[in-house]
Amino acid sequence: MATMNDVAKLAGVSVSTVSYALTGVRPVTPETRARIHAAMDELGYQPNAIARSLASRRTHIIALLFPGIELGLSGTALEFVTSAAETAREEGYHLMLWPIGDDEVGETRNLIHQQLADGVLVMEVRLDDPRVDLLRESQTPFTLIGRTADAAGLDYADIDFDTTVRDALDHLIGLGHERIAFVSHSKASLDAGYGPTVRAGEAFERHMTERGLPVVARHCDESADAGRAVVSELWHAHPDITALITMNDAATFGAMAQLADDGRQVPRDVSVLSIASSPRVAALSHPRLTTMAAPGTELGRSGVRSLIERIEGSQSATLHELVPCRLDIQATTSPRTKE
Amino acid sequence: MATMNDVAKLAGVSVSTVSYALTGVRPVTPETRARIHAAMDELGYQPNAIARSLASRRTHIIALLFPGIELGLSGTALEFVTSAAETAREEGYHLMLWPIGDDEVGETRNLIHQQLADGVLVMEVRLDDPRVDLLRESQTPFTLIGRTADAAGLDYADIDFDTTVRDALDHLIGLGHERIAFVSHSKASLDAGYGPTVRAGEAFERHMTERGLPVVARHCDESADAGRAVVSELWHAHPDITALITMNDAATFGAMAQLADDGRQVPRDVSVLSIASSPRVAALSHPRLTTMAAPGTELGRSGVRSLIERIEGSQSATLHELVPCRLDIQATTSPRTKE
DNA sequence: TGGTGATGTCGAAACGCTTCGACGATGCGT
DNA sequence: ACGCATCGTCGAAGCGTTTCGACATCACCA
Numbered sequence: 195m196a197t198m199n200d201v202a203k204l205a206g207v208s209v210s211t212v213s214y215a216l217t218g219v220r221p222v223t224p225e226t227r228a229r230i231h232a233a234m235d236e237l238g239y240q241p242n243a244i245a246r247s248l249a250s251r252r253t254h255i256i257a258l259l260f261p262g263i264e265l266g267l268s269g270t271a272l273e274f275v276t277s278a279a280e281t282a283r284e285e286g287y288h289l290m291l292w293p294i295g296d297d298e299v300g301e302t303r304n305l306i307h308q309q310l311a312d313g314v315l316v317m318e319v320r321l322d323d324p325r326v327d328l329l330r331e332s333q334t335p336f337t338l339i340g341r342t343a344d345a346a347g348l349d350y351a352d353i354d355f356d357t358t359v360r361d362a363l364d365h366l367i368g369l370g371h372e373r374i375a376f377v378s379h380s381k382a383s384l385d386a387g388y389g390p391t392v393r394a395g396e397a398f399e400r401h402m403t404e405r406g407l408p409v410v411a412r413h414c415d416e417s418a419d420a421g422r423a424v425v426s427e428l429w430h431a432h433p434d435i436t437a438l439i440t441m442n443d444a445a446t447f448g449a450m451a452q453l454a455d456d457g458r459q460v461p462r463d464v465s466v467l468s469i470a471s472s473p474r475v476a477a478l479s480h481p482r483l484t485t486m487a488a489p490g491t492e493l494g495r496s497g498v499r500s501l502i503e504r505i506e507g508s509q510s511a512t513l514h515e516l517v518p519c520r521l522d523i524q525a526t527t528s529p530r531t532k533e
Numbered sequence: 534m535a536t537m538n539d540v541a542k543l544a545g546v547s548v549s550t551v552s553y554a555l556t557g558v559r560p561v562t563p564e565t566r567a568r569i570h571a572a573m574d575e576l577g578y579q580p581n582a583i584a585r586s587l588a589s590r591r592t593h594i595i596a597l598l599f600p601g602i603e604l605g606l607s608g609t610a611l612e613f614v615t616s617a618a619e620t621a622r623e624e625g626y627h628l629m630l631w632p633i634g635d636d637e638v639g640e641t642r643n644l645i646h647q648q649l650a651d652g653v654l655v656m657e658v659r660l661d662d663p664r665v666d667l668l669r670e671s672q673t674p675f676t677l678i679g680r681t682a683d684a685a686g687l688d689y690a691d692i693d694f695d696t697t698v699r700d701a702l703d704h705l706i707g708l709g710h711e712r713i714a715f716v717s718h719s720k721a722s723l724d725a726g727y728g729p730t731v732r733a734g735e736a737f738e739r740h741m742t743e744r745g746l747p748v749v750a751r752h753c754d755e756s757a758d759a760g761r762a763v764v765s766e767l768w769h770a771h772p773d774i775t776a777l778i779t780m781n782d783a784a785t786f787g788a789m790a791q792l793a794d795d796g797r798q799v800p801r802d803v804s805v806l807s808i809a810s811s812p813r814v815a816a817l818s819h820p821r822l823t824t825m826a827a828p829g830t831e832l833g834r835s836g837v838r839s840l841i842e843r844i845e846g847s848q849s850a851t852l853h854e855l856v857p858c859r860l861d862i863q864a865t866t867s868p869r870t871k872e
Numbered sequence: 873t874g875g876t877g878a879t880g881t882c883g884a885a886a887c888g889c890t891t892c893g894a895c896g897a898t899g900c901g902t
Numbered sequence: 903a904c905g906c907a908t909c910g911t912c913g914a915a916g917c918g919t920t921t922c923g924a925c926a927t928c929a930c931c932a
Binding site for chain 2: 917918919920921922
């Protein structure tokens with residue numbers, strides 16, 4: 195494979211001039227540049243990424259830290275990862291996957307010290323996340339997908355659960371619903387400090403309370419059966435519920451099935467609105483689910499962009515981006531039917 | 534950050550000795566080794582991955598080539614990618630994502646020439662795939678996930694569609710079904726030479742013919758509506774169908790809905806078996822789908838393992854691994870009811 | 873007891889690039 | 903016409919490793 199030396203010889207210039215022609219760090223006359231490019235074409239030259247990295251102290255690699263165990267995001271995760279990878283590529287960077295096992299902090303530290311990545315994208319951030327302290331200490335540029343409890347001064351891109359829940363309620367209340375229940379992720383995820391569970395729960399409580407409506411919320415394991423059980427229990431305790439907000443795909447489908455079994459028609463008797471989900475999943479439901487789709491693509495894009503700006507030192511302010519899920523009205527929500 | 538030089542000084546040896554202590558390429562006395570390790574601990578030393586790569590001509594990076602447009606695999610893609618990343622990590626490698634846009638060959642060539650990766654994993658391989666020729670010419674070690682029409686001499690790991698379809702038929706025929714229809718991916722995917730569509734279709738035709746059963750197969754776009762339409766058309770043309778094999782998640786759910794609307798109960802009147810799908814998706818169906826789950830995890834693991842062996846030159850034979858989908862019997866298949 | 877072959881360590885040369893200081897050759901203002 | 907800044911190029915010194923040849927040292931066998 196041709197090296198810069200070969201190009202320099204063929205073009206009759208020094209290596210440094212070739213480098214300048216390539217990077218534009220210093221001016222080069224058009225004629226010299228032309229000769230150099232001709233030589234590069236003739237040799238099929240491509241700069242060696244590793245050598246360049248070593249010399250410039252920039253690898254143009256972004257690491258994506260994701261935990262082995264996958265909680266809520268997983269439905270949108272692929273979308274997010276794809277978008278992050280594509281954005282990175284557009285900006286001249288590469289995305290490297292760093293699956294992290296049990297020893298989160300230790301493994302993360304090792305990886306950082308290898309200096310393979312210019313910056314790190316952290317997925318599945320919990321309210322209190324030790325990886326954040328580690329990254330901060332190690333001076334590595336990083337951006338969170340999600341955010342810790344106190345994220346002041348940190349770059350992050352996260353779902354705007356508050357707005358999402360508010361929009362969800364606006365939609366349902368606009369349709370005349372008042373008895374609205376919320377079916378969330380598992381209690382375990384709440385205890386683990388999983389952001390979406392915590393924040394969506396808080397938002398639901400606040401917005402319902404502000405509107406003077408009763409707060410009915412349940413945690414639910416990620417399975418259809420759990421979804422069924424919750425529905426049974428819910429209607430037993432609150433027979434007057436007319437709408438359901440869910441944030442748990444498996445449970446949503448279980449809930450739909452149980453409602454059908456109980457003779458409750460969706461959306462005639464009960465409206466169902468699934469938040470932080472995806473169109474792909476919504477399309478599998480019959481009737482097709484009204485959802486609020488998680489903005490995986492947007493988060494991937496702005497997370498990467500911001501991280502790159504931070505790496506290149508061109509960043510003005512810290513990124514605090516909150517993107518709400520977008521409402522996609524399909525067939526499972528409709529006006530409340532008066533009895 | 535500490536370098537090898539710092540370690541060498543602190544331990545009172547030369548850099549090369551430190552290197553030998555680290556890599557074991559040449560012997561080092563236990564005492565020297567101990568002093569070196571002590572120095573490394575004291576300094577919190579970790580070898581710089583880039584420098585190591587440049588000197589050793591091994592980056593320990595594996596590239597995953599995946600096309601922007603995503604066809605069939607996508608449901609299992611996340612599982613596959615996760616598994617590949619984890620396996621790579623276990624073996625001391627990193628997985629780097631290479632999303633490829635329109636200019637497949639050009640972009641792939643550029644990436645290879647940068648010499649960032651020791652080897653390449655190619656996803657979404659078509660029967661006639663120009664990337665394969667490119668990789669072969671460029672001497673880069675690579676492994677296919679999927680395979681071309683003539684894959685002799687190439688390393689690949691793919692779904693064993695023949696066995697999968699046979700097992701699917703064994704299951705259904707064992708239940709007494711004889712009029713079995715196959716609903717596949719879109720005609721477009723067939724024309725594009727998408728392996729799963731082609732191979733599963735051929736397998737279905739062959740196995741049905743061998744058993745003296747009529748071949749009824751349809752292509753179907755990836756949407757619930759298309760699934761509905763195909764079901765309507767199918768029963769119009771072949772009212773005696775008692776079982777459906779599907780390979781198209783969105784269409785499967787549409788088909789289930791249409792069957793319900795037409796008053797055909799699953800599985801009493803019609804058995805439905807969804808192949809190359811995933812338990813995650815199956816769980817969303819009510820009744821829960823009998824599926825044959827795509828072996829994403831296995832393919833990721835053995836693809837990466839084989840690639841690494843090839844990179845390190847320790848590979849004996851070429852990898853020709855075919856993994857069938859595993860049957861997971863749930864609630865949508867049952868014995869044929871005699872009329 | 874002298875030659876032989878391991879064994880353990882060192883110094884220096886890569887690996888392919890970026891970047892810094894230096895230095896003619898220009899162009900400019902006065 | 904003279905100095906001075908700017909432009910374009912060069913050579914050399916890194917970047918932090920690995921790896922190669924060389925060279926003592928030591929044990930061992932003839």
